[in-house]
Amino acid sequence: MNLENWFGDPKKIRIYKYIFVIAVIFFIAVDIIFVDPHHVYFPWDNYPGFNAIFGLVGSSVVIIISKLVISKFVSKKENYYDR
């Protein structure tokens, strides 16, 4: 099996990026136009696109907190326990 035809070609990678952007726009559009939530459990369930913002902010926060804050306290050299 050769996957290089799928992932090795820069032209195709660019197409995937377009597909990605279209998908984002599509789902947010569907959220705004069609989604009528079954249950409103939390106040934000009424705001279309909330989950999109949560995904962007949440993932950024996780990376930043973990890699820039927590790592200051817990990251050690690989031979830390073997000294």
Place this chain on the structure above:
Amino acid sequence: MTGSFIHPGLIMIIGAVLIPVIPKGTAKKAYILLLPLLAFISILSMTEGTYWATEFLGAEIVMGRVDKLSILFGYIFTLAAFASFLFGIHVKEDGHHIAAMIYPGAAIGSVFAGDYLTLLVFWEFMAFSSVFLILYGKNAKASAAAYRYVLVHAFSGIVLMAGIIIHVTNTGSFAFNHVGVLDLASSLILIGFIINAAVPPLSAWLPDAYPEASVTGAVFLSAFTTKTAVYVLARGFPGTEILIYLGAIMAVYGVIYAVLENNMRRLLAYHIVSQVGFMVCAIGIGTQMAINGATAHAFAHILYKGLLFMAAGSIIYMTGKRKLSEMGGLYKTMPLTFIFFTIGAFAIAAVPLTSGFISKSISLSAAGASHNTFAWLMLTLASTGTFLSIALKIGYYAFFGKDKGLPAKDPPLNMLLGMAIPAFFCVFMGFYPQYLYRLLPFDVPYYPYTLDHVVWSAELLLLTALGFWAFITIAKPKPYISVDTDWFYRLGGRVFLCFAHRVVLAIDEVVTNLWKTVFLKLLKNIANVSWGLDVSIVDGAVNGVANFVIGLGKRMRRLQTGHLQHYAIATLVGIVILLNLIYFLR
């Protein structure tokens, strides 16, 4: 008491003993694969009820409690064992197979146990068989990790036993059922359970030990210990409020560490902590829907996590590399492994049409239905982190990224088939969730594929990918390790020795010098003074008292004349004085 019951755990445990006698080659491989299959058939033919109940040393022993909850865990444990054995059937050592057979057997035994004594016996069996899977990692690091692992599990066993003994003394019953109130006994039992569920801060044993296990051993380890703990929590402690918060914190805690991690299997191990957090949180919520969510999630999790550990194991097996910073571009050389990994990664990230989506959603909906904002926010944050650190981080840095030109190819056929089984179920359950939902303990209808649900999940995942893209330079794995709470028992001892060496020794020296120079002299002086006091005052006082007593005796003797008339006069005088006294005092 209708229907037949052959204990599926004992099929595997007793069957394991015979592994060395079976002739090497195809016969042995067939025999090893047959055992979990027989156990599966035995569970398939079960009907609900209580079996193998006997009296033992005055305690009611139930080895076969069969209901929907135990059957569901029985199915998934035997299925996972079969797939894992297929993945690792090439392993040469009999000892490895025996340990790997007893371990799931003991987990199944714990699941069907209806009383604390049976549970405890299988619980210990589980700990002491699984440790061999770590030892078969066959290096000094693995041995050290195995030692720490067994210490932690011995501790959890002791805490559990203490709780059970107090419980039995108080109630007189060994029966293991729903525990209502948290008193001393049930708290100790709960602590024993949550150590095995890897709830922080008692979680460090898991990411410490699992990455050091053998390639196949890690696949087994990922499935049984923590999920047995999920089962006993669901059985004994549903609706225990503290579990909501522990689970929610645990889900994010695992993710934060996973984002930091460079060792691929350690990253996956942290995701066991995170995923079990979802289940623990759902058990804490404790509604019927939430318990359904926790068990469905456990079922799906065992399959996709096993698959991910198989994919990671395949990379280690074929390249010898464990760290993400040393990998890259593997999709070209290991395309099938890449595809299986992607299925597992999408499933754990709950991409629609995978098993993760139809199982995790129930827990999240249950958190929503109970209006627990904290739980919902933490679990959703953990969901983005899961997609981020497994599908995107491992996916990008191991299979794409900078091609390190590692010589590799896809692993042997049996390993690929081992991966194909869970991969099939990950997709199958995503398309046909009703097959899983039918097995769940409570009859609560649930529909995962509503428009709002699918659209919201898609938004969350797509924008998480965008976030990863934006911070890809920060997220790059770096060759560092992260210390966890295992620091306290790994370096705590060393710190204590250092403390003993530097501080205690110094204090000891000061005290000794002080003793020699000051206290000894002082003591001598005090002794001299006290000697002088002894001679002059104490002895004098004693002699003086003696002399006084002698003198008094002499005088008293003169009063005793022996003449009767003297005594009569003295008596008369005494009476007159007495009468006068009485007269005056009147």
